Amino acid sequence: MMLARVVMSEKPRRPATYEDLEALPPHQVGEIIAGELYASPRPATPHARAASRLGVKLGGPFDIGGDNPGGWVILHEPELHLGTDVLVPDLAGWRRERMPKLPRVPALKLAPDWVCEVLSPSTEARDRSAKFPIYAREGVRHVWLVDPDVRTLEIFRLEGPRYTLLATHEGEASVHAEPFEALALSLRVLWED
Numbered sequence: 001m002m003l004a005r006v007v008m009s010e011k012p013r014r015p016a017t018y019e020d021l022e023a024l025p026p027h028q029v030g031e032i033i034a035g036e037l038y039a040s041p042r043p044a045t046p047h048a049r050a051a052s053r054l055g056v057k058l059g060g061p062f063d064i065g066g067d068n069p070g071g072w073v074i075l076h077e078p079e080l081h082l083g084t085d086v087l088v089p090d091l092a093g094w095r096r097e098r099m100p101k102l103p104r105v106p107a108l109k110l111a112p113d114w115v116c117e118v119l120s121p122s123t124e125a126r127d128r129s130a131k132f133p134i135y136a137r138e139g140v141r142h143v144w145l146v147d148p149d150v151r152t153l154e155i156f157r158l159e160g161p162r163y164t165l166l167a168t169h170e171g172e173a174s175v176h177a178e179p180f181e182a183l184a185l186s187l188r189v190l191w192e193d
Contacts, residue, residue, distance in 0.1 A: 032086040033130045046148040050190045051090040051118045069182045079107040091116040111138035119147040
């Protein structure tokens with residue numbers, strides 16, 4: 001007697017759309033990665049504090065310039081439309097020669113030269129695995145990962161199709177990290193209350 005094997009297949013999911021992002025409640029940050037919608041709550045205070053302080057520390061000398069190095073446009077939580085993916089890094093920076101004037105648009109299609117993701121328990125896996133290939137595909141040269149819980153800063157550089165970990169800094173170290181090595185960045189300022 002021959003038994004027939006019945007295979008039940010799931011109904012194929014449709015790729016997430018921008019309308020799906022717009023339908024999210026305002027207290028959530030939405031991203032579309034490889035056709036899948038991800039929604040996260042607004043960051044907790046240690047996360048928000050680290051991102052804000054890093055933006056201030058880098059924005060002054062590199063974005064505002066003056067007698068400082070200058071040469072960058074640095075934005076907090078920009079919406080990036082990279083191919084069919086929609087990402088919202090905590091911080092992103094463009095060299096001024098690539099973005100001489102900030103466009104007045106709700107989302108940017110020009111990939112940044114640098115991104116920083118501040119890790120949280122709910123986003124760490126996505127930040128480390130799902131976003132890295134997109135950033136590499138788009139040619140983002142530098143990625144920083146900040147973890148306010150374990151107090152680390154990881155510095156990555158794009159080499160060929162992949163990122164290489166250049167350094168992991170911990171605690172209250174003072175670091176010169178590319179692409180902002182002209183500045184001595186005290187990590188203590190990212191963690192202090």
